[in-house]
Amino acid sequence: MxxxxxxxxxxxxxxxxxxxxxxxxxxxxxxxxxxxxxxxxxxxxxxxxxxxxxxxxxxxxxxxxxxxxxxxxxxxxxxxxxxxxxxxxxxxxxxxxxxxxxxxxxxxxxxxxxxxxxxxxxxxxxxxxxxxxxxxxxxxxxxxxxxxxxxxxxxxxxxxxxxxxxxxxxxxxxxxxxxxxxxxxxxxxxxxxxxxxxxxxxxxxxxxxxxxxxxxxxxxxxxxxxxxxxxxxxxGQQDSEVIRYPLDSVSFASNANSYNQNLLVVMVESLRADMLDPVVMPRLNEFANNNAKFEHHFSTSNDAMAGIFGLFYGLPGSYAQSARTEGLSPLLIDTLDNKKYAFGLFSADNFSNPIYYQSVFGKHLDTAQRFEEKASWLADDQATDALNTWVNASDTKAPWFAYLELKSVTNYEQGGDYTRPFQPSLDNELASVGDHTALVLKNSYNNAAYYVDELLGDLFDSLEANGQLDNTIVIVTSNHGTEFNETGSNSWGANTNYSNYQLQVPLVVHWPNKAPQVIEAYSSHLDIVPTLMESMLAVDSPAELYTSGRNIFELADKPRKWVLAGDSRDIVVVQPDKTTVVDKFGNYRVYDSNYKQQPEGKPQLSVLMQVMHELKRFYHPEEQ
Structure with a gap:
């Protein structure tokens, strides 16, 4: 034209x-x-x-x-x-x-x-x-x-x-x-x-x-x-992708049937890492000193659901919604079921978190013992006694798996009729004084932890008295920590930031015939599944097929440089000197080791590339 x-x-x-x-x-x-x-x-x-x-x-x-x-x-x-x-x-x-x-x-x-x-x-x-x-x-x-x-x-x-x-x-x-x-x-x-x-x-x-x-x-x-x-x-959240988990079928060593150790997992909800000391939890601390104690252990999230998910699946919390939507059961639980383990499930609130009945335990909750709705401290005592009774009545020839969830620390504000050595607390007249708010809450929290410590100590003594500890792996940990505004950001409780107060939790592992040790390397809830699958259940397939974690007993020789946490909203990378938080829109913030934001901080590309790969690996297995 x-x-x-x-x-x-x-x-x-x-x-x-x-x-x-x-x-x-x-x-x-x-x-x-x-x-x-x-x-x-x-x-x-x-x-x-x-x-x-x-x-x-x-x-x-x-x-x-x-x-x-x-x-x-x-x-x-x-x-x-x-x-x-x-x-x-x-x-x-x-x-x-x-x-x-x-x-x-x-x-x-x-x-x-x-x-x-x-x-x-x-x-x-x-x-x-x-x-x-x-x-x-x-x-x-x-x-x-x-x-x-x-x-x-x-x-x-x-x-x-x-x-x-x-x-x-x-x-x-x-x-x-x-x-x-x-x-x-x-x-x-x-x-x-x-x-x-x-x-x-x-x-x-x-x-x-x-x-x-x-x-x-x-x-x-x-x-x-x-x-x-x-x-x-x-x-659960429905806008989730379909995951392939595990990436392939897993195989077992030829002598796998000779592995028949029992497994006890104790989840003390909201228990932060620094509670594991001789003053607040003396009996758990003594138990830790006689077994494997992990000094820098992190939950997969500051959220209860994602923290529980990471513990049982060995996958980051970002996969939780997909597993929950599809009702996908953990490989660990399926393996225990296939090996004819007896299941004993005990929770102070009857497993009210949807992640339990939608995916983690599924049909096994039909046989879980139910407790009357009452104060958390009473429910914890009742659940611990029920577990102890169940273990003592178990057939010694059949291996068993028991899970105990305790709620007193989460609901510390309820108090209870138990020893309260830390004062002033919420039952004290000073509790109403504004200047003492953080101290009062923290002392009440410590009192609840002290009470739970007594329950755990009695449980350990009972297991040892009836000879169960000789053939039982015991794992004590938490779904996330709790903060009392230590970061100065007006953050209280959990699910408010990704500081160590909310992410770092205790991990104590009793493994029969293993010498006591203190492991300084960074560990994660992601590491529990591969440890149990490899060292307890004799899986000889590569851990990469079913988890993002590593065997915790190999971390001392090859320590990881970062720990992955977060959920469907945020990606969190915890490193010794900084924490990087990336939201779902791609905006990032970098914090120092005291969780103070660094305006000029930049994410480390090589680390984020590894993180991104891990967060999509079970969505797109064809790219492996």
Whole structure:
């Protein structure tokens, strides 16, 4: 098409018409590149999930490209007078857009994240890694994209009159609009009714923010908020991916049947690491001194559910929602079941945390002993006595697995009729004095820990008296710690920050025929499963098939440099000198060893790359 000196209005009209068609072909190009997200995320199994993905693929990329046109190219059509200059500008914008899309695809395939502050930090880091080397190769294709855009621009300009006569613009726009609106309507319904094949796709594409309308639906009687919350609590978070766990079947050593040690796991909820001392918990401390004591042990989260998950699955807390949604039982529990272990499950609150009955213990909870609802300190005493009775009545020829969950430390504010050597506490008149708040709460917490210590001491004595300790592995730990604002950030209790007060917990391990030892190396709840699978159950398959942890008794020779924690919202990397927290939007914060934020702190690329790999390894096993 030759410019014949049309008026300004005619030139603008031509450029707008050209811009529409140029944008349409760029939508097609973006959709073709977008198939990489679908290949990476997988094809849904249900018809509605497949329909939603198809509608989103068409509607979302149509919206993204058309938004760029409306916001940038369309206004420029009125400002830039020359059609050649205007087309060059549009080509540059399109080239930049497709290049950014390629970078996002690479980040999604490599880290399973879209472009965000963390990804840019990783890409622009000066560290020499394979990722930095590979992503720079992407810019080799930028000239090719630029040339293709020029060719597309020229072809559309020459064919503009013929394309305009086809009058297919309205039908094409209608298809994109219906797909865009339809995808959001489907997601509104899926979000309200917790339909996971749809909600699990909410982050498949870049800059994707599917619509929700729970408040609107509630206002017009289409949704019962209380019923919705109850269903959500029951089912867990539904926007989770399908995991493959374990990655492959595990095998056992030829002499595995000769391993028949009993296993007792004691979970003292909310017990922080510094409670393990001769003053607050003297009997547990004595028990630790005669066995294996881990000085720097960390839970997988500051949250109860994710902490329990990490202990039994050996996987980071980010996988918890997927396992919970699918009702996926831990390999450790399945193995104990297959080896005909007798199960004895005792909890002061009857395993009220959904992670227990949805995935960890499942059918085994049908045989768990139930206790009357009462004060935590009484329930703890009752549960400990019931465990002791069950162990003494067990068939000595059959190995057993027992789990004891104690709640007095978590519910320390309730107090109880037990010895309270630490004063002033909540039962003291000084408890109402504002200046003593932290001291009063901490003393009440110490008193609860002191009481639990008495229960544990009596339990250990009983096990030793009846000869059970000689053939029983005993693990004492906690799901997370507790803070009393020691960081000065107005943080109390748990699930408020990722300081050592909330993440670091005790770990005491009694292993028959092992000499007492103190292990200074950093350990994690992730390490419990591989330790038991290898050293107790004689699994000879690589631990990488079923866990992110390592055998705790090998850490002294090969200490880890960092510990992974967090949940579905945050990624937490704990190192001796700093803690790095990355939220789900890619924003990161770096704290020193005292959990003081370092404004100039930067994440370590090599470590974060290992972390990202571990967080997606069981979602995408084909990449191993």
């Amino acid at each position: 030759v410019d014949s000196g049309n008026t300004y209005r005619d030139k603008v009209s031509q450029l707008i018409s050209w811009g529409h068609w140029f944008s349409f072909f760029n939508i097609i190009a973006a959709m073709l590149l977008g198939t990489r997200y679908i290949a990476q995320s997988g094809w849904p199994e249900t018809l509605l999930g497949q329909t939603y993905q198809l509608f989103t693929w068409i509607g979302h990329f149509g919206f993204l490209v058309f938004a760029v046109y409306i916001l940038i190219i369309f206004p420029a059509s009125f400002i830039i007078p020359s059609q050649r200059l205007m087309r060059l500008f549009a080509v540059l914008v399109a080239t930049a857009g497709l290049t950014a899309l390629l970078l996002d695809i690479y980040a999604y395939q490599t880290l399973h994240l879209h472009l965000n502050p963390l990804v840019w930090e990783l890409l622009l880091s000066g560290e020499k890694t394979d990722m930095n080397a590979h992503w720079q190769y992407l810019f080799v294709v930028v000239p090719a994209i630029f040339l293709l855009e020029i060719a597309m621009s020229e072809w559309v300009w020459r064919k503009l009159r013929k394309l305009s006569r086809k009058r297919v613009g309205v039908p094409i726009a209608t298809v994109f609009s219906l797909c865009f609106i339809g995808s959001h309507l489907i997601h509104i319904w899926a979000d309200a009714f917790l339909y996971s094949p749809v909600t699990a796709q909410r982050s498949n594409f870049p800059i994707s923010y599917p619509m929700t309308a729970k408040t609107f639906m509630e206002k017009y009687g289409l949704l019962d908020r209380q019923e919705y919350q109850a269903r959500r609590d029951e089912l």
